Structure formats: structure tokens, C-alpha cells
Amino acid sequence: MGVDDAEALWRWNHDADVMRWMDEGYAETVAQVAKWLEERPPNAYGDVLFGVEAEKTLIGLVRLHGAEPEVGLADMDIYLGEKDFWGRGFGTDTVRAVCLYGFRKMRLRKITLTVAAENVSAQRVYRKVGFVEEGRLRGTFRDAEGRWADKLTMGLFESELTPTS
Template identity: 85%
Template sequence: MDAYGELVRLRAMGVDDAEALWRWNHDADVMRWMDEGYAETVAEVAKWLEERPPNAYGDVLFGVEAEGTLIGLVRLHGAEPEAGIADMDIYLGEKDFWGKGYGTDAVRAVCRYGFHKMRLRKITLTVAAENEGARHIYGKVGFVEEGRLRGTFRSADGQWADKFTMGLFESELRLTS
């Protein structure tokens, strides 16, 4: 089932998305604030997408689409019905779409999906303390800073930095800026 924002459509990802995902994962600007894994080939990314279990309550992966183009991904994972809490990851890989409201819209859309379709009670995330752009977006949507994880993010220059944990209850979700 797709989810929609005002600017974006969230849809299931498939093997056809492997090349874009591979390209984003090998772009230093895109990966600046991400915990990077190891280098993979396009074929390995395609295999991961093909073998990945289908979207289900515990792990939902969406491609973020805008203007007919796949521009990023967003994921709710780690959800258990007993707790009703999921962790959120998001990034936009198409830099032409940065700073134009697509990220904020995607966060709102996935949070609405999580609260309404998955019946979550809370969505959490971690974000590098220095990633002011992402922290601004999360704050606009209603996420609240809940704690600081000291020295848990390794920056591109090899320095260890802090991360913030943030959380959002449905009653805190801001549907407009």
C-alpha cells in the first residue's frame, strides 16, 4: 500500500531501484550523515532488494518518489506490536530535491502511515548532533529530543561525534510547518 504526502508518494522498493540506491550509497555528500556499511556492487544491492522480506509490521521500507522520480528512501523498523514503537531512517539521495520540502513531507507521510496504518504509539530516530538540517526537519514535524548518545557517530573525517535520540507520539505530529 502506498502512502502520500503533499509532495511525495511512498511506495515499496524493488530490484529496479538498485541502481539509484547503489549510486546514493556511493555519494559522499549523500552519505555524510549516515552510518556507512561496506562497498557493494549494483548486483549485490539488487540481490538485497530481491531477497528482502516483504514489507510487514516489523519492517517497512518505502521509496520516496516525487515528480515521478525516486529521490530517496524511508524505513520504519524494529516495531513490535506489544510496544508499538518503531525506529525511522530516511535519506534523500537525489540532491536536486534537497532543501525544497520533500524530506519534511516524506517524514510527515511515513509518520502518518506509522500511526494510522501500523497503529504505532511512538516513532523514534537517531541523528548526528551536527546534522542541523535533519534536526530542523524533525523538529518541524514534532519530534522531541530525548537524549544524547556520546561519541557514537563517526564523521567523514574520522572524528567521533554525538548523536541525539528523538521521539514522536501521534499527538505531537505537526501536519503543517
């Protein structure tokens, strides 16, 4: 991920379809996104960010963060911004690959995430990889219309990771 990717990230962050299930911050300019990419520290154990590429195109981001070696736990975030690549298995492949990276390279014990309770397509991907629903956070997700909804917490141990299908 580099400053050259700022325009794509900015475009995704201003697309209502892409951001539908995301916790949005304040709108940023392309220059602000470029500055964030430029100033972001290099990947380290506690926080790794990877670009997701397909067909020589940046199509999304995936991140493991909040990791501490003493606990062996990290949170995962993912989004695919290029809609032409949706529904083609790239999300599932990316989730599986970053989980393998977390378990094998970072020596994590568990990976967790949160997902909007109404985002059934993302939940399907997570379950396909082996994630298990662990709880419900009531009224913690605000949708684009300003309504509050629930999020689900999901977790995955290495022994639950499903092989590629």
C-alpha cells in the first residue's frame, strides 16, 4: 500500500454501496488519504495492513490489528472496494489467506471480527472460512439512514479454519 493507492481508497470511501456496512468516519479528501498512507507506520506485529489485488488491480484492504504476543489475539477488518470483483470469491480467499498469515506467521491463537447483523453476505464468507458467532453487540452499528442496528462478534481458532473448497 502506497500513496499511489490514495485515489482508489478515496473513491471506495465515497461509494455508498461499498460503505454500506462500514463504520464510517468523517469524509476525507484524496490528499488526506494520501497523507494517511504516507504516514502510516510500516507493518509490525500489532498492526498489519495488506492491499488485496486481483488481475493486477487493487480491489480492497485487509488488516489484522490490536495483536499482542502475550495474548495471541487480533482483530480483522476487510473490505473490497472494486465492485466488479464482488461475488467472485476474492473475499473468501482473502479472509482465509490473512487468517493463515495470522496463525502461521504471527503465531496468533485467535482472530476476531465484528460484522453488521444484517450483512448476511459477509457472514456467509466468514462462516465459510470457519468463523463462529460468539455474541451480539446491541445497537452499535449506525447504517447510512442513521438507524442503529446490532453487530455480531465472530471468532476463529486455527483448528476451526476450513480448507479451500
